[in-house]
Amino acid sequence: MTKLTLSILDMHCSACAMRLEGIEDDLPGILAIRASYQRQTLVVEYDEALVTEAEIRQAVATKGYTIQPV
Ligand SMILES: [Cu+2]
Helix, strand or coil, X not given: CEEEEEEECCCXXXXXXXXXXXXXXXXXXXXXXXXXXXXXXEEEEECXXXXXHHHHXXXXXXXXXXXXXX
């Protein structure tokens, strides 16, 4: 199990957080997902045998959100 924490630059309300959490319906291998509008973060726990960090980042982009570059 791998835990990934992403900072999201453009969540505008708590509905954005719910929308982001919806990527779990688009990807296999998501074990837990928690988006916080308050903290502007998305925390994903996933099975790296089933899904990659790149695929998770892509799914976030597809939802229309921007991940803060490290
Ligand atoms: Cu919103």
